[in-house]
Amino acid sequence: MRKIQYFLYLLAIGFVSCKKNYLDIVPTDRVSDAAVLSDSLLFVDYVINRYMGVKLQDKEAEGVPPGFGRGFEYAMWSSLTDESMYNNDDNTWLVQQGLLAPENTGITGTLWARSYRSIREVNYALNNIAGVPMSEGLRNKLRGELHFIRGFRYHDLIRNYGGVVMMGDKVYNLTDNLSDAALYTRATLQESMNYAIKELDSAAYYLPAANSGDWALGRATKGAALALKSRLALYAASPLYNVGSWADAAAAAKAVMDLGQYTIDADYSGLFKNASSNEIIFERLFVIGARHTCLEIANGPNGYGGWAGNTPLQNLVDAYEMNNGKPITDASSGYSDAKPYLNRDARFYATILYNGASYRNSTIETFTPGGKDSQDGNSNWNTSKTGYYLKKFMDDSNPIDNPWNVAGLQPWIYMRYAEILLNYAEAQNEAVGPDASVYAAVNQVRQRSSVNQPALAAGMSQDQMRTAIRRERQVELAFEEHRFYDVRRWKIATTTENVPAYGISVTKNADGTFTYTRKTALAGRSFADKHYWLPIPRAEILASGNKLTQNTGY
Template sequence: MSLTLPACDRDLLETLPNDRLSESLFWHTENDARLAVNALYADLDGVNVLSWDALTDIAHTNQNFDIQAYIELGSYDATSSRIYTEWTNAYKGIRAASYFLANVDKVTTTNTALINQLKGEAKVLRAYQYIKLAGFFGDVPLVTTPISIEEGRSLTRTPVSQIWDFVDQELNAAAPLLPVTYAASDKGRVTRGAALGLLARANLLAGRYQKAADAADKVIKLGVYGLYESYEKLFSYAAENNKEVLLDRQFIKDTYPNTVFQTLAPYSQKNGGSSYVPTKALADLYETSSGTLITIAGSGYNPAQPYQNRDNRLKFSFYLEGDQLPSGTVFKPQPNSGTSDAVGSTYIASTTGFNIRKYINTEDYANPTNSGINIILLRYAEILLTYAEAKIELNQLDAEVLTALNTVRNGRSDVKQPSITSTSQAELREIVRRERAVELAFEGQRLFDIRRWKIAEKVIPGPVYGITYTNPNGVVSTVQVVAVNKVFDPNRHYLWPIPQKEIDLNHSLTQNPGW
């Protein structure tokens, strides 16, 4: 018996963990591969994309004690946890995708088309993270395989041009591996259109306009995408998985929910957080219903009734005075209105008097932290605007440019802005930039846009203003957010600093200029 005990002890010690999947049991079946790639979707952005616009001119971080508020004020540095979180979340997604790509060929199957499709999904999801990192930080380490902790301590930053090269190559390689559409049971997976759409976005951000135009054109010619008929309903449950969505983060109420209602809703809606709120700067960008800027004499704009006779996208994106809220009550944000949404009534109520309307659905009122609405990350309207902008920058001012712009402006039943007819490159540049601001408001693109256009120092700095209203004395007044003065230093703020924690762990990482 004593002679057999050592062998028995060894057998007892060689047990499989019961709190996780062992690699010795995984990577065998097609279902293993599917499960592994499914897990990568959890690293896509969700509600956090809404916060990015609050770092620009078109929105504001409502509570001044929020860590993000310090970025608006310019009083942040490389120790910011907000910046560190974006870095770590992106590299978590990159590592997971790289691990999948390094192991999926262990699966024994004759269904090479399926494995190639799953590889395509992983490549696109990894490229998505690199697009974001390049936009936030510029040069970042390019990691394409799983690495050890020690290997991570010696990584260096790859020039951003090479990051764009990698993204371009990956998305071009992935697109042919992916189907154009999926069956209903697989809705939400990365499609060929998503790969090409991200390719268009990446090349636009990189200033590679011909490649951006070509990729956007390929999406258009797939023939499966179009604008959803109602802008007002685009962010509702009824519109989920509609023909305009190229990529989204999918959620399920009760099972895999998000907190978008609680994050954005007015305070009167079961203590809605009003975490990020629109600004007057954005409201003023919406044209009148006749297609004229409100700053132009004779536009018909009335300061006493500033939100009437305007581009309908304004009232579909903002909660405005008199709107009905999910609770059935009326939104009354004017100071001293006596409601919990009144400016100044509480530190949580919107300090601008505006609230974001996108993604706020009546179905979520009963349980604000249990929203199942999908968060859209890329849609067809952006593709049309990318195509138009790239062609404008190339000075290829043909009818297709106007068609793309005018489809966005008046291609829905409830958005009918007059068509653009200008053939001036300078005028069209301003038009497409304004269209991106109002069409894609609160969808996470503005920060990257104003950085690449090099206009951030013109549009961000200064006080934050909100609603214009007529006070009890009959005087037209505009709300100014108390003690907030946004800052943007062009010598340092065009890139975020590399997180100090990363530099402390890896002295091979260099810091961005000015930090």
């Protein structure tokens, strides 16, 4: 009997030879097609598991709330950018150093196969949902979820590879004719984008405005579908894509704003630990210790038993304004090289641990000699190479040492309202210039009560507003895996990603003062035009019989 779980993307299995009697063996370790298609509860479980990509009877997944898995457990996408570096590599340095190749995709290598596997599984569900016994209300909710998941997977493919293979509703099997040209023909970027946006429109049509009960955690809503459409519409209008209009992107963001469903959370630091924050549009709640490495131990300072993980770069630190709204490069800002962390944007303190920062009833010590969080401290192989540690997302109530036996959930936010406001501001500024609505959207983000950065200066030109919005995205959305795509869609990566990865060396002087010296934390950062898109893994090209077209330059 055919199985509905764990199919590889069909390009990769086109040359696998299987005997028919082997396929007809009834498995005892998984749920059959017939059972899933005759039982609404099993079908619901199947749909939920399409977020996570796990099989129905996976014991490790029991009790785990739905929501997309990140696929890169230790390193964040920030460590492929000018935001951070992963302290112990984790297959990120080759991307930073411009060594990405079809044969060596590093941390990016899982995207292609996992996306197409999920698309096939969604196609299977949509092709069969009409025959599953259930109420029409439930059927329509599930349809909405499936269109959302398929739209999300295509969004992930498009923003990494450009134009992609469009599978339509087809469910390919081992016994099919795998010479079908549709398996290997990449659609244009315009066609790919149009399809993904149409999927999200379908999802928004079926999905409820809010979820409750069994639907409450990590499952799509109308707002999630429209928010993802807003992101894709913004990408489509951006210079790298150039297949959409800024007016359409502004309208897509405005549709989310007009729902009246979401607000800016007053507590910038707290919202990343508060799964019920009204700013969150779509999230995943990871069960601490279940298929998840806790963020605190993965990113904590070595002086506290942490592994350092995604360590912020000086490049990002320099982007935070002073709390008077002026950049540190402004001679009148009050910035001092001797006291570089004094009077900065409040989001800096909520995001980055620096020498002298308060932390877990103590103080961060990245100085030498003798600092406990420096190379002179414990477990010095985990000392930050940049002189900084990550604070954003970290919950100080969770232990760093041996955290896996602690009960609780750890949110990971995929979409939140601040992104939508900044999407709107950017698109509206490009469409018509910096009108009052652009100022209002950006200032709403800047002036949440826990941040309270000054409002943007009146009278900005379109270019000045563009610069301000880009800086705002850089600091507001830091480490939320936007920067990688932002610098590419703006086509500024040849500048931002060819700058050295800077850190800071802190020396404690005899009189107790500190000297701060900029250093290169990771040598050889390099970005070429071909890197605007990822390479399709060589294994996928070979599995297609070389019919699949590789991205230019690889």
